[in-house]
Amino acid sequence: MNMGDRWHLKASVLTMLLAMLSIAYGCGRTEFSELSGSISSLNYPNQYPNNIDCTYSIRPPGLHQFVLIGFTDFETEARHDTVKIWCYNVASSTRTFSGQNTNVSFQLNPCNSVKVNFQTDGSVTGRGFNLIFNWLLLDCGRTEFSELGGFISSPNYPLQYFPSNNCTYSIKSPGLHQSIFIGFTDLDTEAGHDMIQIWCSFNGFSFLTFSGQNASFSSFTLQPCTDVKVRFRADHSIQGRGFKLSFNWTLPATVSSPTAETTSMSSIQTQTDGLPDAPFAILAALGANTLSLLVVVLASLLGVSVFIIILMSIIFAIRRVKRRKNATKTGFDVRGVMDTRGCSYDGYNLEPISNCQRFVSVNSYELMDSANDKDEDDLIL
Numbered sequence: 001m002n003m004g005d006r007w008h009l010k011a012s013v014l015t016m017l018l019a020m021l022s023i024a025y026g027c028g029r030t031e032f033s034e035l036s037g038s039i040s041s042l043n044y045p046n047q048y049p050n051n052i053d054c055t056y057s058i059r060p061p062g063l064h065q066f067v068l069i070g071f072t073d074f075e076t077e078a079r080h081d082t083v084k085i086w087c088y089n090v091a092s093s094t095r096t097f098s099g100q101n102t103n104v105s106f107q108l109n110p111c112n113s114v115k116v117n118f119q120t121d122g123s124v125t126g127r128g129f130n131l132i133f134n135w136l137l138l139d140c141g142r143t144e145f146s147e148l149g150g151f152i153s154s155p156n157y158p159l160q161y162f163p164s165n166n167c168t169y170s171i172k173s174p175g176l177h178q179s180i181f182i183g184f185t186d187l188d189t190e191a192g193h194d195m196i197q198i199w200c201s202f203n204g205f206s207f208l209t210f211s212g213q214n215a216s217f218s219s220f221t222l223q224p225c226t227d228v229k230v231r232f233r234a235d236h237s238i239q240g241r242g243f244k245l246s247f248n249w250t251l252p253a254t255v256s257s258p259t260a261e262t263t264s265m266s267s268i269q270t271q272t273d274g275l276p277d278a279p280f281a282i283l284a285a286l287g288a289n290t291l292s293l294l295v296v297v298l299a300s301l302l303g304v305s306v307f308i309i310i311l312m313s314i315i316f317a318i319r320r321v322k323r324r325k326n327a328t329k330t331g332f333d334v335r336g337v338m339d340t341r342g343c344s345y346d347g348y349n350l351e352p353i354s355n356c357q358r359f360v361s362v363n364s365y366e367l368m369d370s371a372n373d374k375d376e377d378d379l380i381l
Contacts (some may be wrong), residue, residue, distance in 0.1 A: 035134070035135050039056050039058075043128070047128075050125060054118045060113075071103070072131070074101045079098055086115055088090070113251070149247060151245065152244070153242065160192075161232075161242040170230075171227070171229075173226040181221035183220075184220075184244070189211055193237070194211065197209050199228070200229075201227035202225075
């Protein structure tokens with residue numbers, strides 16, 4: 001037996017011993033339920049055995065449905081010894097790796113259980129593989145901001161954001177501040193598909209949209225504004241780092257027309273010849289919400305005034321009817337009657353036509369008439 005045959009014999013014996021070791025010890029640990037961890041092939045970083053078929057299961061510990069997976073080392077016989085990874089509830093998510101694939105990372109979403117299968121044939125072996133996994137919650141993080149200044153970033157920033165992301169953030173003024181400066185410090189999204197929309201809440205039809213990579217040109221000011229909305233939407237395909245922006249509230253200055261650095265969300269600009277500019281500047285500083293409240297108050301006052309006028313008209317009409325009834329009870333019509341001083345009376349109203357004041361006795365009734373006294377006590381028994 002020559003040296004070559006002896007070497008092949010020794011290699012075969014070693015392979016058989018490794019295979020027996022695989023059978024004896026199985027595939028090692030195959031169930032994982034931590035938030036993060038690592039999985040490696042049998043006997044890593046030494047040569048893995050031939051003819052093995054090991055499947056590992058990675059389950060989230062809670063409601064996590066987003067998992068990041070990456071290889072720190074990978075060396076197998078190309079096209080013969082393979083590693084397959086897929087989401088258990090999504091068969092089409094299977095990814096196959098073979099040969100030398102270092103620095104490979106990807107994500108599965110949504111997913112509630114990941115399977116990793118490692119198969120080898122009966123010939124060449126290598127170091128195998130070592131992978132790491134990390135489960136993440138699919139949430140937007142903090143979404144409400146009310147400080148004078150701060151930062152907002154996409155979920156998982158500066159790593160890749162989640163596919164099918166849909167998050168809305170609110171930036172509210174902490175006081176009388178109605179001017180806000182916003183600037184992107186980083187922006188990396190799939191151009192035309194994953195985008196950030198920014199608008200003032202009282203003017204939701206005027207969106208500022210950003211997508212792609214143009215952070216160095218994306219800074220602007222919104223005024224007047226007290227509540228800013230930032231919406232980040234992404235599709236299910238390509239992801240990037242996402243975005244990071246800064247904001248800073250300032251007290252409103254004199255309202256001016258937009259420039260290259262300033263974007264005004266006000267859609268109405270008022271200009272009236274012959275009137276001072278101060279009232280319009282004050283109205284602009286008050287903001288749309290205060291103006292709306294002022295209109296409501298004025299409308300309420302107008303309604304109360306109309307109600308009072310109608311009520312007074314009803315009261316006067318009732319008093320006139322009562323006077324007519326009282327005159328009817330006397331059984332005496334004094335229309336055209338004149339007293340000794342020439343006071344003439346107009347029917348049942350008992351109101352003197354001419355300016356006079358006189359007592360006149362008629363059929364044991366006394367009439368007291370005065371052009372300045374029209375109360376119900378004008379008729380005295």
